Amino acid sequence: MPHMSSRGHGRRAMNEINMVPFIDVMLVLLIIFMVTATVITPGSINIPRAGQSSKAPDHPVTVMIDASGAVSADGGKNGPDLKGAGEGDIFAAIADAARQNPELAVMVAADKDIAYQKVIDVTSRLRQAGVARVGLAVR
Numbered sequence: 001m002p003h004m005s006s007r008g009h010g011r012r013a014m015n016e017i018n019m020v021p022f023i024d025v026m027l028v029l030l031i032i033f034m035v036t037a038t039v040i041t042p043g044s045i046n047i048p049r050a051g052q053s054s055k056a057p058d059h060p061v062t063v064m065i066d067a068s069g070a071v072s073a074d075g076g077k078n079g080p081d082l083k084g085a086g087e088g089d090i091f092a093a094i095a096d097a098a099r100q101n102p103e104l105a106v107m108v109a110a111d112k113d114i115a116y117q118k119v120i121d122v123t124s125r126l127r128q129a130g131v132a133r134v135g136l137a138v139r
Contacts, residue, residue, distance in 0.1 A: 060105035061094060062137070063126070067111040069118050095129035102132060109137035 062074045071087045073094070085093065098104045106126055110119045119136070126134050 058105075060107045060133075060135070061097070062107045062109055063090065063094075063122060065108070065110040065114050065118055065122060067113050069114060071122060091125050091129050094126065094131060098130040098132075104131060105133040105135065106131050107135050107137045 064072050064074070066072070071090060073085065073090045074083070075093075075097075094104075094106060108119060108122055108126070110122075123134055123136075
């Protein structure tokens with residue numbers, strides 16, 4: 001008679017999951033993502049260039065923001081004398097000049113490394129001071 005295995009002495013069911021194929025797949029995916037990440041170049045932002053305005057302002061007041069965030073100003077040819085004035089005095093003098101001349105033009109020139117929020121804050125303060133014509137100086 002052929003050899004018969006008794007009940008319970010045969011193959012047992014495995015209760016564990018074999019993790020080796022899963023780890024192999026994960027390593028292959030990791031390598032693929034690492035290689036493609038070095039090949040893909042990050043997208044660039046195309047900033048529009050400023051066009052020519054219809055009428056350039058004559059001798060505008062220039063508010064300058066340097067790399068440290070300090071605000072200074074040049075009153076222009078017919079504007080207020082702002083050399084050496086503090087930030088609060090600058091905006092007060094510009095507000096007085098805007099009340100006297102509603103067509104007063106102010107240009108904001110900022111260092112390229114300055115935070116954009118600082119430029120927005122200065123522009124907002126100029127609007128609150130009553131300046132109707134605020135522009136950004138560009139190259």
